[in-house]
Amino acid sequence: MIKRTLAEIQDMSGGEGLAQSFETIEIDGISTDSRSIRKGSLFVPITGDNFNGHRFADKALAEGAAAILWAKNEHNPPQDVPVIYVDDTLAALQMLAKTYKEQLNVKVAGVTGSNGKTTTKDLLASALSASFKVHKTQGNFNNHIGLPLTLLAMPEDTEAVVLEMGMSSKGEIELLSKLARPDAAVITNIGESHMMDLGSREGIAEAKLEIAIGLKEEGTLYYFGDEPLLRERVPAVNRRTVTFGETDRNDLYPADFHQSESGVEFTVQPEGSRFSVPVLGKHNVWNALAAIAVARSFGLNDEMISKGLENLAMTAMRLELAKTERGWAVINDAYNASPTSMKAAIRLAEDLEGYSRRILILGDMLELGDREEAFHEETGEAITARSSYVFTYGKLGAFIAEGAKKNLQEDQIKSFLDKEKLIQAVKEFAQQGDLFLVKASRGMRLEEVVSALSE
Numbered sequence: 011m012i013k014r015t016l017a018e019i020q021d022m023s024g025g026e027g028l029a030q031s032f033e034t035i036e037i038d039g040i041s042t043d044s045r046s047i048r049k050g051s052l053f054v055p056i057t058g059d060n061f062n063g064h065r066f067a068d069k070a071l072a073e074g075a076a077a078i079l080w081a082k083n084e085h086n087p088p089q090d091v092p093v094i095y096v097d098d099t100l101a102a103l104q105m106l107a108k109t110y111k112e113q114l115n116v117k118v119a120g121v122t123g124s125n126g127k128t129t130t131k132d133l134l135a136s137a138l139s140a141s142f143k144v145h146k147t148q149g150n151f152n153n154h155i156g157l158p159l160t161l162l163a164m165p166e167d168t169e170a171v172v173l174e175m176g177m178s179s180k181g182e183i184e185l186l187s188k189l190a191r192p193d194a195a196v197i198t199n200i201g202e203s204h205m206m207d208l209g210s211r212e213g214i215a216e217a218k219l220e221i222a223i224g225l226k227e228e229g230t231l232y233y234f235g236d237e238p239l240l241r242e243r244v245p246a247v248n249r250r251t252v253t254f255g256e257t258d259r260n261d262l263y264p265a266d267f268h269q270s271e272s273g274v275e276f277t278v279q280p281e282g283s284r285f286s287v288p289v290l291g292k293h294n295v296w297n298a299l300a301a302i303a304v305a306r307s308f309g310l311n312d313e314m315i316s317k318g319l320e321n322l323a324m325t326a327m328r329l330e331l332a333k334t335e336r337g338w339a340v341i342n343d344a345y346n347a348s349p350t351s352m353k354a355a356i357r358l359a360e361d362l363e364g365y366s367r368r369i370l371i372l373g374d375m376l377e378l379g380d381r382e383e384a385f386h387e388e389t390g391e392a393i394t395a396r397s398s399y400v401f402t403y404g405k406l407g408a409f410i411a412e413g414a415k416k417n418l419q420e421d422q423i424k425s426f427l428d429k430e431k432l433i434q435a436v437k438e439f440a441q442q443g444d445l446f447l448v449k450a451s452r453g454m455r456l457e458e459v460v461s462a463l464s465e
């Protein structure tokens with residue numbers, strides 16, 4: 011966590027106007043929310059969709075903030091307290107983060123892609139932990155606010171930082187890449203996420219490739235080489251590249267894949283190293299290959315990487331398998347969803363052995379744009395007879411149900427618009443030996459179903 015004097019903060023943030031008597035005060039960390047102030051921190055008020063953070067400055071100071079940034083065009087700044095004036099508080103936060111990172115001189119890995127950013131970030135951070143003091147994005151703090159906050163949360167002795175870079179519109183990844191200046195940039199895949207804003211998979215690919223804009227001259231771009239939209243665009247990037255993926259046209263590709271409930275085992279070709287990773291899903295092998303490739307470039311050998319990966323600390327609600335006391339199992343994959351990730355999750359649920367019934371609880375996938383209904387129906391069509399039942403939730407979920415009729419009987423498919431009724435039906439339906447998969451977009455909050463099944 012950043013610890014600097016206010017004189018240093020003023021210089022690092024491009025601010026001005028700090029009273030000389032306050033210059034030697036040292037802040038301890040950054041706060042942006044008056045509802046959760048870190049004592050001794052610098053409060054950075056941000057103007058958001060619902061509030062102007064400046065209106066909470068007095069509360070932040072009362073709650074223990076040591077100082078505050080203040081936008082020059084905001085009226086009534088707090089008096090007789092340490093205030094640093096800036097043109098724009100968000101831009102100042104980003105500049106502070108960039109300067110702090112440069113002072114720590116850390117190695118930087120940036121991870122983007124439609125699916126797998128969080129998982130790959132966690133895999134890479136674990137892999138690097140065998141040799142580096144690593145800091146990584148917490149939760150899903152991956153945007154123009156979350157990434158700077160992640161950098162500012164780095165302990166002073168951090169040696170490597172792994173940053174998740176999220177986006178929903180063109181230009182957002184470019185900003186994050188220029189801020190972070192990665193040594194290694196990863197693009198996990200090109201799916202359909204946020205298609206509403208990007209318009210097409212081509213648009214998504216172009217937006218993800220912005221990660222190369224801030225990539226250091228001597229840096230490397232690692233990308234899913236089985237994606238034509240990336241392969242055909244990468245030559246214009248003019249950086250060293252490494253590919254990973256399913257086929258042997260990639261620099262890293264898997265062999266001898268084995269999956270159990272405790273994770274995946276695979277051999278990394280062409281070297282032939284064997285890895286065991288506590289994560290589910292064949293698609294996560296590709297994410298692991300990306301992590302292995304970057305860790306190798308940061309100087310770790312495969313033995314060190316393998317040891318690090320054994321201690322994987324996965325962020326919650328990503329293919330999280332739990333056995334309940336009532337005798338059924340639940341795969342909590344409820345953080346988010348897109349057709350690519352939902353099909354991957356269905357494939358996993360249908361591949362896992364040892365269950366009497368496989369019950370899919372699938373909800374709306376959001377921000378998919380004009381083809382959203384078709385996307386949901388196509389996802390339903392991917393459900394095979396290996397699944398026993400499908401419960402859908404939401405208006406778009408009903409299109410998953412329509413597609414599911416391709417391979418399932420109508421009495422195997424139930425659709426709901428009311429979450430409480432869905433939860434009631436699922437609780438009544440569950441029996442020993444069942445495997446449930448729960449997945450939908452963040453906005454559907456299907457973790458409530460997971461909780462009900464886990465009671």
Ligand SMILES: CC(=O)N[C@H]1[C@@H](OP(=O)(O)OP(=O)(O)OC[C@H]2O[C@@H](n3ccc(=O)[nH]c3=O)[C@H](O)[C@@H]2O)O[C@H](CO)[C@@H](O)[C@@H]1O[C@H](C)C(=O)N[C@@H](C)C(=O)N[C@H](CCC(=O)N[C@@H](CCC[C@@H](N)C(=O)O)C(=O)O)C(=O)O
Binds near residue numbers: 153177
């Ligand atoms: C700006 C902010 O941090 N807002 C957080 C705040 O929301 P709230 O509605 O309460 O306030 P406002 O945003 O209107 O307020 C502005 C500021 O005022 C502060 N404030 C408010 C009330 C109060 O009493 N006191 C105050 O001090 C407030 O703290 C603001 O600073 O609280 C919410 C609940 O805690 C937060 O959820 C909200 O955070 C927003 C969403 C945010 O962007 N947070 C980032 C740190 C972050 O990284 N969040 C991630 C999710 C990121 C994400 O969705 N990524 C996308 C890809 C990128 C898309 C991009 N276009 C984008 O817009 O993000 C993805 O698909 O992954 C996270 O929360 O996990």
Ligand SMILES: Nc1ncnc2c1ncn2[C@@H]1O[C@H](COP(=O)(O)OP(=O)(O)OP(=O)(O)O)[C@@H](O)[C@H]1O
Binds near residue numbers: 127130203291351
């Ligand atoms: N390469 C992949 N192909 C398909 N699905 C994937 C892939 N990688 C991860 N997933 C799935 O995508 C979902 C989200 O995983 P994760 O949170 O790691 O992705 P993310 O890109 O960080 O998502 P977000 O954009 O919400 O931050 C999970 O269901 C995960 O299993």
Ligand SMILES: C[C@@H](N)C(=O)N[C@H](C)C(=O)O
Binds near residue numbers: 347348450451452453
């Ligand atoms: C977290 C949020 N930005 C997100 O990922 N949205 C998509 C649509 C999802 O939840 O699937």
